[in-house]
Amino acid sequence: MIKFTIPGRPLSKSNFKLTNINGQAWMPRAGKHSKYVAYENMIAGYINQQYMGPQLDIQLITVLKLYFPDKRMGDLHNYPKSICDGIEKSGIITNDKLLRPVLLFDFVDKDNPRVEIELYDFNEYKIEYSITPIK
Known part of the structure; x- marks a missing residue:
């Protein structure tokens, strides 16, 4: 198992997409919408600080635990894309399609969002996994 911690509030990719006149979505690299690119780069930087192993070219079960400062x-379904893109950008995997299945969990930690x-x-x-009724 490999574990990484990325400090700060998670960012969603969907909040930063723009659409051109033909309806195609794109991500700007400058201006107010460039926060997403900076977030991707931040994820890649933290992963590169924490991982010194070889590049992985295998399918990986991916567990994402998102800790928000408030409710x-x-x-939530928009967050894995930005995180998986950051993992790929770090270079530790060859392609983010290797990150499957993805399990997503959310929590609140006002003092330490991450x-x-x-x-x-x-x-x-x-x-x-199992789903059981609450008694």
Whole structure:
């Protein structure tokens, strides 16, 4: 298992997309919308500080734990894209399509907002889950 911690409030990719006159979405690299690119680069930087191993070219079970400073989280399904793009940008994986399945959890930690990333070799670990009624 490989674990990374990225400090700060998680950012969603969907908040920073612009659309051109043909309806195509794009991510600006400058101006007020460039926060996303900076966030991706920040994730890559923290991962490169914390990981000194070889580049991975294997399928990875990915666990994302998002810690927000308050309950204003927005649409949680938009966060994995920005985080997975940052992981790929770090260079520790060849392509973010290797990050599957992705398990997403959200928490509130007003004093320490962050993202915790856990990566497990798909060939060495298995996932089990159950859904049971509350009694």
